[in-house]
Amino acid sequence: MENQLxxxxxxxxxxxxxxxxxxxxxxxxxAPAAAMSIYFFGFGVLKVYVISxxxxxxxxxxxxxxxGKPLSRAADGSAFITGMLLAMVLPPSAxxxxxxxxxxxxxxxxxxxxxxxxxxxxxxxxxxxxxxxxAYPLRMSLSQWSVPRMLWGKAAEVATMASPLAKEGAxxxxxxxxxxxxxxxxxxxxxxxxxxxxxxxxxxxxRRVVDWxxxxxxxxxxxxxxxxLPAGHDAPAWAADPFYHVLSGGLIIxxxxxxxxxxxxxxxxxxxxxxxxxxxxxxxxxxRYGGYPEGVAYSIIxxxxxxxxxxxxxxxxxxxxxxxxxxxxxx
Amino acid sequence: xxxTMTFPVGGVHPEEGKDRTSGLPIRVSEPxxxxxxxxxxxxxAPARPVVKKKDxxxxxxxxxxxxxxxxxxxxxPVSGAVKAVEERIYSVTGRRVPAVIIENDGQERxxxxxxxxxxxxxxxxxxxxxxxxxxGVVGLGGATFPSxxxxxxxxxxxxxxxxxxxxxxxxxxxxxHRLMLEHTDDVVxxxxxxxxxxxxxxxxxxxxRNKPDAIEAFRKALADEASIRxxxxxxxxxxxxxxxxxxxxxxxxxxxxxxLPGDVGCLVHNVATTLAVRDAIRFxxxxxxxxxxxxxxxxxxxxxxxxxVGTSVAGILExxxxxxxxxxxxxxxxxxGIAQGTADVPLVKGNNxxxxxxxxxxxPQRDCIHCGxxxxxxxxxxxxxxxxxxxxxxxxxxxxxxxxxECKECGCCAYVxxxxxxxxxxxxxxxxxxxxxxxxxxxxx
Numbered sequence: 001m002e003n004q005l006x007x008x009x010x011x012x013x014x015x016x017x018x019x020x021x022x023x024x025x026x027x028x029x030x031a032p033a034a035a036m037s038i039y040f041f042g043f044g045v046l047k048v049y050v051i052s053x054x055x056x057x058x059x060x061x062x063x064x065x066x067x068g069k070p071l072s073r074a075a076d077g078s079a080f081i082t083g084m085l086l087a088m089v090l091p092p093s094a095x096x097x098x099x100x101x102x103x104x105x106x107x108x109x110x111x112x113x114x115x116x117x118x119x120x121x122x123x124x125x126x127x128x129x130x131x132x133x134x135a136y137p138l139r140m141s142l143s144q145w146s147v148p149r150m151l152w153g154k155a156a157e158v159a160t161m162a163s164p165l166a167k168e169g170a171x172x173x174x175x176x177x178x179x180x181x182x183x184x185x186x187x188x189x190x191x192x193x194x195x196x197x198x199x200x201x202x203x204x205x206x207r208r209v210v211d212w213x214x215x216x217x218x219x220x221x222x223x224x225x226x227x228x229l230p231a232g233h234d235a236p237a238w239a240a241d242p243f244y245h246v247l248s249g250g251l252i253i254x255x256x257x258x259x260x261x262x263x264x265x266x267x268x269x270x271x272x273x274x275x276x277x278x279x280x281x282x283x284x285x286x287x288r289y290g291g292y293p294e295g296v297a298y299s300i301i302x303x304x305x306x307x308x309x310x311x312x313x314x315x316x317x318x319x320x321x322x323x324x325x326x327x328x329x330x331x
Numbered sequence: 332x333x334x335t336m337t338f339p340v341g342g343v344h345p346e347e348g349k350d351r352t353s354g355l356p357i358r359v360s361e362p363x364x365x366x367x368x369x370x371x372x373x374x375x376a377p378a379r380p381v382v383k384k385k386d387x388x389x390x391x392x393x394x395x396x397x398x399x400x401x402x403x404x405x406x407x408p409v410s411g412a413v414k415a416v417e418e419r420i421y422s423v424t425g426r427r428v429p430a431v432i433i434e435n436d437g438q439e440r441x442x443x444x445x446x447x448x449x450x451x452x453x454x455x456x457x458x459x460x461x462x463x464x465x466x467g468v469v470g471l472g473g474a475t476f477p478s479x480x481x482x483x484x485x486x487x488x489x490x491x492x493x494x495x496x497x498x499x500x501x502x503x504x505x506x507x508h509r510l511m512l513e514h515t516d517d518v519v520x521x522x523x524x525x526x527x528x529x530x531x532x533x534x535x536x537x538x539x540r541n542k543p544d545a546i547e548a549f550r551k552a553l554a555d556e557a558s559i560r561x562x563x564x565x566x567x568x569x570x571x572x573x574x575x576x577x578x579x580x581x582x583x584x585x586x587x588x589x590x591l592p593g594d595v596g597c598l599v600h601n602v603a604t605t606l607a608v609r610d611a612i613r614f615x616x617x618x619x620x621x622x623x624x625x626x627x628x629x630x631x632x633x634x635x636x637x638x639x640v641g642t643s644v645a646g647i648l649e650x651x652x653x654x655x656x657x658x659x660x661x662x663x664x665x666x667x668g669i670a671q672g673t674a675d676v677p678l679v680k681g682n683n684x685x686x687x688x689x690x691x692x693x694x695p696q697r698d699c700i701h702c703g704x705x706x707x708x709x710x711x712x713x714x715x716x717x718x719x720x721x722x723x724x725x726x727x728x729x730x731x732x733x734x735x736x737e738c739k740e741c742g743c744c745a746y747v748x749x750x751x752x753x754x755x756x757x758x759x760x761x762x763x764x765x766x767x768x769x770x771x772x773x774x775x776x
Contacts, residue, residue, distance in 0.1 A: 006659045007672045008693045009756030011742030012686075013345050013502065013665040017749045019697055073697075118698030118750070211703070267703035267714065316712040318734055319340070319574065320587035 019117070022262075023077030025209050029200030030084055030257065036193035040148040040182060041092040045189050048099050049087045055103035056083030063112035078117045082106050085125035085257060088190025089250060089297070090132070092148075095139055102128040122304045123261045126254075126297050133297075148192065151183040163187055164238075164248040165293040179247035191253045201256030213269060214276045215255040219246055221280020229288050245287065254296035255279075264304040271314040278303045335540060337565035338575040341710035343743045345502050345568055345666060347541060352626050352633050353505040357513060359637040360650075364435050366408050366641030367419045368394055371428040372679035373475040375401035380431055386413040389442040391617045394431045397464070403477045404467035406617035408639035411436040422644070422662045422676040423475075423669060430677065433641070446616045456528045459612045466611035467618045467680075472496065472507075472571070472601035473663055475681040478608055481600070482528050484593045490529040491596040492581060495522050495605050497538040497545060498564055498571030501664030504684040506624045507602040509635045511538070511545040515552045518602060521609035522559065529598060534559035537576050541566045568666060569741040573599045575710055587737055603683065618680060629657030629687030638678055645674035647685060659691035666742045694751040705744035705754060711737055715744035719754040722761030727768070730761050738762075 038046055060079035064071050083103050090099055106128035114120045133140050163186055164174055178184055182192035191197070204210035227242040238244040245251070259265065259279050266275050279299040286295030371377035378395030382388055388407040395405035411434045418427035449462070464479035484490050495518055499507040511518060522534050534556075536549050540563050549561045562580050564570050573592055574585045576599060583595040592599055600608065603621060610616040619640055626633040631652030638647065644662070661668035662682050705715040713734050721729040738758050745754040 004658050005670075005672055005674075006691050006693070007670045008659075008691075009745075009753060009759060010661075010663075010668055010670075010740070011345075011666045011746045011755065012659065012661055012668065012670065012688065012691065013746065014694060014751060015343070015345075015747050015749075017747075018751070019700060019749050022700075022702070022749055116698060118700040262700050262702040265701070267701050267706045267716070269703075269707070272703075311714075311717075315714060316340075316706060316709075318587050318713065318737060319578075319711040320584045320590055320737075 019078075020076045022209050023081055025207055026081050026204065026257070027077055027084060029204045029209075030081070030088070030190070032196035032199050033190050033193055033253070034084065034088065036182060036196045037088065037189045040192060041189060042149070045087070045092055047096060048090060048092075048094070048189060049084065051096050052087040052090075052099040052103045053080055053083030055100045056080065056086070056107050059104045059107040060112075063108055063116070067112065067116065069116065073117075076117070078111075079107055082111070082124045082128075085190075086128050088253065089125065089129045089188045091140060092189050094132075094136075098132055098136055098139055101135070102132045105131050118263055120263055121307075122301050123258050123264050126258050126301055129297050130301055148182070148184060148186060151181055153178075153184065163293055164244070165287065176243055176247060179244065185248075188250060191250045194247055194252045197252045197256060201252070204256065204260070210256065210260040211269065211272050213272050214260045214265065217273050217276035218255040218259050218280045219251060221277045222246060222251060222283050225281065225284035226287065229284060231288065239288070245284075249294050250296040251283065254300055258296075259300050259303075264307055266307050266310045266314065268311065268314055268316055270316075271310045274310050274314055275303050275307065278306065335563050335565045336579045337567050337570065338579045338710055340712060341708045341743060342567040342569065342575075343708050343746050344566070345746060347566075348503040348626070348665070349505050349508070349541070352503075352624050352635055353508050353542075355505075355509070355634045357506070357509045357622050357635040357637055360642075360647075362409050362435055362437075362439070362639050363642045363646055365414070365432065365643075366435065366639055367430045367432050367643070367677035368405050368408065368641040369419060369421055369428050369430045369677060369679055370395045370405060371421060372405065372423075372640075372681065373403040373469040373477055375399070375403065375477055377428065378402060378405050380416050380429060382413050382416070382431060384413055384415055387411070388413060388433060389440050391445040391619060392442040393617075394433075397467075397477075401477060401480055403469050404465060404617070405431075405640075406467055406619050407431075407433055407442075408619035408641050409433055409435040410438045410440045420673065420676045422671055422679060423681065425672065430641075444615065446614055449613060449615055451524070451613055454612070456530075459524065459528050462615055463608055463611045466607075466616065468604065468607045468611050469618070469680050470601060471603035471607060471621060471680060471683065473667065473681050473683055475679075478600070478604060481598060482525065482608075484529055484598070488593045489596065490531045490593060490598045492533045492535060492598070493522060493526045493529065493531045494576060494580070494597065494599040495534075495536045496571055496573070496576055496599050496601045497536055497542070498576060499542070499602075500539060500566075500568045500571040501666055501668075501684070502568070503626050503686055504624050504664045505626075506622045506635050506683055508542050508545055510602050510606060510622060511542070512548055514606060515548045517609055518605050519549070519552050519556075519559070520613075521600075521605035524609060524612050525598070525600060525605065526558070531598065532558060535562050535580055536560070537562045537564050537580060539564045539566045539570055568743065569710060569739075571601075572710070572739060572741060574739070587734075621678075621680060621682070623678075623682055624684045625651050626684070627661070627686040627688050629654050629659070629689040640678060640680055642678045644671070644676050644678060644685065647678070648674055648687065653687060654689055656689040657687045659688040661686040661688065666746065667740065696752050697750040699752060700750055702749060704747040704749065708743040708747045710741065710743060711739065713738060715754045715758070716748070716752065719744075719752065719757035719761075722757040722764075725764065727761070727765055730765070735761050735765070
């Protein structure tokens with residue numbers, strides 16, 4: 001025994017949860033919404049998923065190899081999530097090379113260029129989405145979006161609409177129930193079936209992978225502000241309906257799956273509330289006064305940037321002291 | 332039944348691992364043929380050896396004299412001949428310190444005047460503290476802070492609440508549980524003596540709810556005591572940390588930046604320490620043995636044993652038997668215990684558990700993913716991951732600003748970390764490094 005004694009620091013027991021378990025748990029949580037997206041938009045989107053995930057994993061392997069890290073890390077699920085999430089926030093009509101370029105950009109530039117998992121500043125999938133928006137404005141544009149298959153009712157009424165949040169075009173013919181289930185709702189591949197997303201989100205909360213404060217305060221802020229902020233007179237009728245705002249666009253997928261990305265959000269509970277409310281404020285402002293109908297992606301990317309600052313300002317109160325940080329002592 | 336109490340922030344629920352030994356009564360082991368009594372086995376100044384080679388010593392005789400107020404006496408755990416005064420490894424620091432090696436003559440003869448009933452009823456508190464000092468009592472929960480210091484609170488911070496800490500939140504440790512069951516009345520007696528010394532009106536016995544029999548035993552023993560309450564504590568690590576226990580029961584917080592329980596009118600002693608204080612006062616019996624739990628999946632015969640201070644750990648392992656694949660030896664529990672590089676270390680007063688693990692390995696570490704679990708689970712409101720990274724970078728200003736010196740190394744952060752980061756390791760490194768730099772700066776100036 002003597003010469004093989006393992007000397008290590010306490011604690012000598014560790015919780016069973018690992019990065020891998022957390023990541024694959026998110027993949028499982030995304031699965032119902034992904035399945036619904038294939039129902040809505042056809043098998044074409046399956047190809048988007050496959051290309052996006054395969055490109056993300058391949059890029060991950062190359063980057064790991066280049067950086068001299070163990071290749072086994074490609075199996076930790078993080079690149080898989082990035083690929084999957086990216087596919088889910090692309091328009092169904094986006095050409096395949098968009099998902100390819102986006103996935104490579106997400107993993108190589110947004111993640112590994114900053115030091116790999118844990119060191120990135122922005123959510124890789126979202127940053128790639130924004131990158132694609134600038135790189136292929138036409139391909140990613142609303143008018144190109146395809147018509148989803150219906151769960152019930154007839155499709156004809158919504159055929160001309162690009163997004164439920166489009167400011168021009170027909171008055172919204174979509175009921176809250178349609179929006180909740182994604183019935184006839186145009187939009188990005190994985191964002192339309194709110195029920196499936198909520199199911200996955202609640203699973204992540206129950207599994208304690210996601211802090212419930214973020215979706216609650218994010219969605220809550222959007223709800224309150226779209227309710228209170230005055231809409232212009234030329235605005236469509238739904239613009240003053242907070243339920244319509246909450247159930248439209250990428251808010252639900254963003255609030256449960258992207259604003260909750262551990263790496264790019266604050267570590268303290270109160271910090272997460274600040275972060276989520278900041279996201280909500282931005283979404284409300286962009287949707288109400290901005291020239292862009294959505295705003296979820298930008299709000300999260302914007303607040304990601306502030307995460308280190310929030311972590312610095314909003315610290316827990318140290319036991320036995322009144323202030324978060326006791327006065328600096330001489331080192 | 333009173334409502335269960337706990338500390339409000341942080342904490343974890345590691346597997347308890349207590350079932351194997353919690354039902355086994357404490358057995359008194361045969362004294363070993365040789366003991367190595369370390370001069371430095373407490374917080375504070377090391378004791379100075381007062382015997383030399385070939386001296387004959389009796390059991391309980393002073394062999395190391397306390398140096399200054401914050402220090403503790405050490406005594407001969409056996410009668411016999413001093414074989415040598417030489418260095419041995421102190422399991423807590425891993426450093427070699429002077430030790431008195433005594434060959435046991437098997438006579439078990441106590442030194443004159445020791446181990447005899449004292450007239451406690453008329454005894455002055457000052458005399459009681461003197462006896463505790465003389466008998467070398469230190470905190471037996473692992474902290475080894477000299478007890479006479481705790482029992483001499485400054486006049487400006489009177490003690491109102493005295494605690495017996497029976498939380499025993501450290502996984503695998505069951506010895507306090509057994510002591511509480513087997514010596515219930517003695518623990519109560521010890522608590523009353525401590526309350527008498529510091530003139531405190533209120534006493535508490537805090538026990539985690541996973542020891543319902545102990546709670547029951549104290550409820551029965553204290554049925555007629557208005558001034559002492561039994562407090563059932565929620566099972567949550569580190570419920571037995573002094574600060575957490577105080578906050579759980581009183582709602583008060585021990586001030587940060589070096590505050591003491593006395594600052595909020597509290598005084599906490601672990602179960603075994605309370606018994607040692609009682610032994611010192613009632614019988615003038617020096618602290619020469621202690622009860623500990625020997626367990627872990629690498630141990631063949633687990634149990635709770637009374638061992639003499641200075642007993643060789645290797646000898647205990649040999650007696651209890653090791654299983655195939657045993658590769659980690661820990662003095663203390665799995666959350667805060669210290670892994671040893673050799674079994675050739677003598678038992679010290681602070682060892683409450685001896686753990687042998689099989690197939691132990693250090694999990695590979697990944698970059699921090701900012702999940703915030705360490706922050707959420709830190710009972711002290713620190714930001715452990717960030718702090719450990721500051722230590723890793725040797726950015727001492729940042730580390731101190733992130734409250735490195737507040738950290739008690741309870742291990743909740745590293746326990747929950749999904750990236751398996753060595754958070755406590757780096758914080759320990761940081762503290763040691765900072766201490767070293769300060770010492771060097773003092774020397775330099």
